[in-house]
Amino acid sequence: MIETIKLTKKYGDLIAVNEISLKLVEGDVFGFIGPNGSGKTTTMRMIATLLNPDYGEAYVCGQSIYTHTEEIRRLVGFMPDFFGVYDDMTVLEYLEFFAATYRINGPSRRKICEEKLELVDMSFKRDAMVSQLSRGQTQRIGLARVMLHDPQVLLLDEPASGLDPRARIEIRNLLRRLGAMNKTVIVSSHILPELADVCTRVGMIEKGELIIDGYVGEVMKKARQAIVLHIRVTENAEKAAQLLEQCDEVGHVSMQGDMILAKLHPGTMDYSNLPMALFEAGYRLTLFREEEVNLETAFMELTKGKQQ
Numbered sequence: 233m234i235e236t237i238k239l240t241k242k243y244g245d246l247i248a249v250n251e252i253s254l255k256l257v258e259g260d261v262f263g264f265i266g267p268n269g270s271g272k273t274t275t276m277r278m279i280a281t282l283l284n285p286d287y288g289e290a291y292v293c294g295q296s297i298y299t300h301t302e303e304i305r306r307l308v309g310f311m312p313d314f315f316g317v318y319d320d321m322t323v324l325e326y327l328e329f330f331a332a333t334y335r336i337n338g339p340s341r342r343k344i345c346e347e348k349l350e351l352v353d354m355s356f357k358r359d360a361m362v363s364q365l366s367r368g369q370t371q372r373i374g375l376a377r378v379m380l381h382d383p384q385v386l387l388l389d390e391p392a393s394g395l396d397p398r399a400r401i402e403i404r405n406l407l408r409r410l411g412a413m414n415k416t417v418i419v420s421s422h423i424l425p426e427l428a429d430v431c432t433r434v435g436m437i438e439k440g441e442l443i444i445d446g447y448v449g450e451v452m453k454k455a456r457q458a459i460v461l462h463i464r465v466t467e468n469a470e471k472a473a474q475l476l477e478q479c480d481e482v483g484h485v486s487m488q489g490d491m492i493l494a495k496l497h498p499g500t501m502d503y504s505n506l507p508m509a510l511f512e513a514g515y516r517l518t519l520f521r522e523e524e525v526n527l528e529t530a531f532m533e534l535t536k537g538k539q540q
């Protein structure tokens with residue numbers, strides 16, 4: 233659905249996007265994560281044919297961004313991070329106006345607009361003035377707008393920025409629905425937890441370079457190369473830590489307050505000896521569990537050393 237090959241954009245000496253290669257298929261909801269200025273918008277604008285790359289190639293549904301601009305614009309719905317709305321219109325008029333620009337005419341136009349309003353849970357505001365919407369409601373109308381022509385690919389630039397927690401949850405639910413509808417979605421954010429539970433795939437961009445890219449499961453697996461145990465004993469934690477350090481399974485031990493963090497050697501899965509060793513030395517355990525690997529800890533682990 234979307235393929236980029238060494239996609240590159242420079243602004244003078246600055247390499248805003250540096251040889252990004254990506255391949256996304258139908259139903260992929262790709263969380264594009266990176267700090268401010270890392271190149272997310274620039275990448276999306278190139279895929280949307282709004283900006284010419286300096287080097288590299290991108291295809292949307294098999295069509296090149298260089299030769300099939302018109303076709304790609306029909307296939308893509310791009311929601312920029314900032315977009316204007318026309319104040320003196322009702323919500324429905326606003327959508328009908330944009331539907332007309334997509335040449336959606338006749339009786340189907342109203343129906344399509346109402347369907348998209350339904351999809352973003354905004355039917356109850358169909359007759360409200362656009363100027364009277366909250367920021368979250370405006371974002372949702374923006375999403376309805378980019379879906380009017382039923383694009384196969386959605387490029388959503390920070391759709392949840394500036395929204396309250398409830399509106400963020402609604403955007404997440406909507407992203408899930410889009411994936412279930414077999415759309416291909418790229419959604420950017422500089423906040424990882426915001427996207428962690430809705431994306432099927434994640435990529436992290438730093439200074440124009442894609443430093444991690446993979447299906448959520450793969451990323452977690454990569455990060456899980458070494459199990460970390462969280463251990464707490466009733467007393468003499470420092471001594472217990474020293475004892476653990478002598479065990480064959482353990483690679484590195486550190487303290488976090490009164491908790492011992494024991495990182496096992498990569499690939500070591502069986503650590504059943506460790507509680508035994510502690511018991512036999514007279515320690516009483518109050519905690520013994522594996523550190524949970526969620527997407528956030530996975531990223532922290534995998535990007536160690538890659539970010540300056």
Ligand SMILES: Nc1ncnc2c1ncn2[C@@H]1O[C@H](COP(=O)(O)OP(=O)(O)OP(=O)(O)O)[C@@H](O)[C@H]1O
Nearest residue numbers: 243248266267268269270271272273274275313422
């Ligand atoms: N038109 C331009 N001229 C010069 N430099 C630009 C231009 N557009 C973007 N840049 C630079 O390119 C880099 C990448 O910008 P981009 O907007 O793609 O980042 P981003 O990851 O989307 O950031 P944010 O999270 O802040 O939206 C930044 O250093 C930015 O200053």
